[in-house]
Amino acid sequence: MNIPKHDVLLVGGGGAGLRAAIAASETYRGADIGVVSKVYPMRSHTVSAEGGTAAVMREDDNLDLHAYDTIKGSDYLGDQDVVEAFVKEAVDEVIQLEHWGCPWSRDEDGRVSVRAFGGMSVKRTLYAADKTGFHMLHALFQTSLKYDAITRYDEWFVTSLLVEDGRVCGVTALNIRSGNIHAISAKSVIICTGGAGKIFPFTTNAAIKNGDGMALAYRIGCPLKDLEFVQYHPTGLPGTGILMTEASRGEGGHLVNSKGERYLSEYVPGKMELGPRDILSRSFIHEQRQGNVFEGPDGSYVHLDLRHLGEKVIDEKLPFVRELTRNYVGIDPVIEPIPVRPVVHYCMGGVHTDIHGATPISGLYAAGEAACVSLNGANRLGSNSLTECLVFGARAGQVAAQHAADTDFADSASMVKMAQDEQKRIETQFFGNNGKERVANIRDDLRQTMEEGAGIFRTEDALKTTCDTIRTLKERYENIGIDDHSRVFNTDLVNALELGYMLDVAEGLAHSALLRRESRGSHARSDYEERDDENFLKHSLAYQTDGDPRIEYMPVTLTRWEPEERTY
Amino acid sequence: MMLDSETTKTYTRPISKAWWLRDRGHFNRRYFMFLLRELTSVFVALYVVIFTYEIFLLTKGPDAHAAFQESLRSGPFIVFFVIALLFALYHSWTWLGLTTKMQAAGRGLVKIGTKTLPPIFIALGSYGAWIVATCVIAYLFLTL
Amino acid sequence: MNYKEHKSEPFWWGMFSQGGVIAALLIPIHIFLCGLAVPLGLIDPELLSYERITALLQNPLVKLYLCVLLIFPLYHAAHRIRFTLAEIGLHSLAKVLPVLCYGGALAGTAVVLYILWVLL
């Protein structure tokens, strides 16, 4: 049996993965790149991003300002050397993407347009109408087609990272179409699988975002950094989590509770609906505790009322909001208020990497939302995430290719054996035992306990309960049974494997949150309401063990910006 | 480059020959109207052939011409011309509609400076051309 | 798949679309006048009398007009018939149909030219 070999192998084909693939193939001639993705690359979740991409493009802006906004936004948990590198390289990256055909919106003079975004002190967000992520992803994907050095494995699902002598030497992957498990040999592996929003019940994230890559790294001893930081967006649709853009509030929409009150007057009287995302999300919880919210089949919600804006303004300024609500949940904002609630939007944490995207494990790299290069710290600034995919995707691709140039492939024979073992493991675990636990039930229970314990507000007790529940769920997972025992396109099996990843990431997240006894950025502890720089101006690192994860800490890199209070 | 998937057995549903009428239990009105649209060309062609034949008969003298003119008064011919006219009108309607749409969407086709002409003007243009052509032919036919 | 730019299709398509325009603009009124209005007696039958028509045909401009009116729609029809036949079941004849259809249109062209410029 011949196994495919690649100098650099991407796990994940979204924004970061494709950028890394192109960077790797351009780093040295003859580099052979593989991209494994469980969906066709243009289906990746980058596609859903709406707002824009931040980079310093205008004369009224400068790199230090972008860096400062990012660091302040991160509540000083961002590594400042990383931020400085990021803002510098962001500029070239967005121009590069322009050269690759991204249809950025333009000013009359032909330059790319920039717009204002929450937390940014000047206009520096490039955008392609309200479909920035879509256009970026398709531009990257279509450009990637011209590189003959890039081989794609579409709809292949990585089940494990292969390690030999302490270095990563490839992966095993399920070809979803055939149901066969293969080993793919690689000198460098880059994880670009995105976040893990789907471990929560209400999220803007797509169905595919289950923390796959984070768990893969975690399982081979790589730490997951700052996992406790999860960003909520205050206005998502209950159930589906479809995002109602911040612009709906910017254009004058009201948030109204079940008593018909604009309740934000109690929490952010100065800014009302335009207060920061985290404060708005927390206000919702306060209202919920006072019983001032509506109850629906998908839990509590409040109303985002746009009716007073009138049909004309809604159609002119918020066409996408109306399109989304009408087509995907059947609500017309012109005649009825939109039910909204805070929904999980982004994972600041992820696979621990250095400033180049390299993990502590030799041969393993990560970029994008799956990684934690420590750009976003405790809270990500809006429109930095797409740029992060570009900058650190490119960086990871380059260093991974350089590493590959100096390394040899591992022994293939042993890899064939590993693939066979993996196939056996999966068949035994999912087809062999007649377990009674359904994937959907464990998944629902996991999401519920994450919401209860590791949601917007966290406490010691609730987090402990969540940690315990996750342990129980992991035991139940051992007894899982799936309906589908066939091979071809077995999505039941894929979902079961994904659930395993979700449980691992959830475990790391809950334990990291439990031990961070302070409130910082998105991490709000009701029992420790203040930021505690003395004890917690540091990154958490979660390591998998046989029992509960081990949490270690490492210092934050500070260069030129001293931590100060974060007020807007 | 993409790695070939390991092939698995697939099933391709055959397309029904009568897809424009019904396919897998469903009728699609737009497919049917499309086929009618294409069918208009047959009636146009048949009319052209008849017209050519009429002109050919002129070479055979006044009697042959008169005899054929007489036969055009018969029921079957009248029915045919009614149907042909309806199809021809449907052709005009769809053809001018599609060209209108295309010019409206087209790049640089109908532009004044950098401004694209509003579609309604293009529509007025093409349907207007039809009215003008029709009137001119009728006028010339009646007066020459 | 080895793709190759097709050199003759633009020609046939160009003829088809010219024919489409001509048919759209001119054919309905002709059908109405010659096929319905005169036979039904709505207008004076003398308008189609042998004398009047032969006199009209002395005018080269009329001949030219008839050439355009009678020839282009043939290509329009040939093109549509070619594709429609393939679409409603004769797909296996996709290679032969263009020859038959455009061949027919070419023959028709010859006939029209022969009648108008030789016989008349």
Place this chain on the structure above:
Amino acid sequence: MSDLRTIKITVLRYRPEEEDEPTEQTYEVEFRDDWVVLDALNHIKDHIDGTLSFRWSCRMGVCGSCGMMVNGEPKLTCAAMLRDYYPNEMHVEPLVNFPIVRDLVTDMTDFMDKLKAVKPWIIREEEKPVSEGEYLQTPDQLKDYKQFSQCINCMLCYAACPVYGLEHDFVGPAAIALGHRYNLDSRDEGNQQRQHVIASKEGIWECTYVGECSVVCPKHVDPAEAIQQTKVATTTNRLKSLVMPWGNKK
């Protein structure tokens, strides 16, 4: 909004390891007023029958994975409200004109090959270094191709196209529209390199302007228009080169 009603959904099943031809299976689903067809399929998968296979991801009409035939029409199932079909029984099938891999999952490798064939990337005779900044492009120039850049590759247009159903070599609506998108981009100089694919027998000339691709397109890309525009331009250029063979070929 939580009133439950029950709808019957008949799904086309195909399990290649067990059967040679697709079969039908009917499920009864209790649904909420705000549910779409995809929600019903997920309900079936999670709680009734885990063996049902289909693709989905974003549930907001932008990833392009969940296209299926709903009562004979190609639809994104995340944008098809169940209440619009109730109380009638519904039929959900994989997109037609594609080989079925399994249940509602079709094989789209054919499209991926065609997409690559039209060279959907910016082609320049000379690339401008990144250090020299962006290419200038006015909003008007952007508007020229913007509509054709909205394609989410959902494949509904191929399912709607009888020509593709009959002739699988047809390059097809989405791929041609994307090639056209780059041809119209003021930054691109690759028109000639795409022409042999787009203006091939299997390209634009196969299209008979049924127009259904544009009707079903959830993003209003209007691929039929892209094809007609290209036919006009190609024919005009051909005519020009015949009349003025000495003219600039570009």
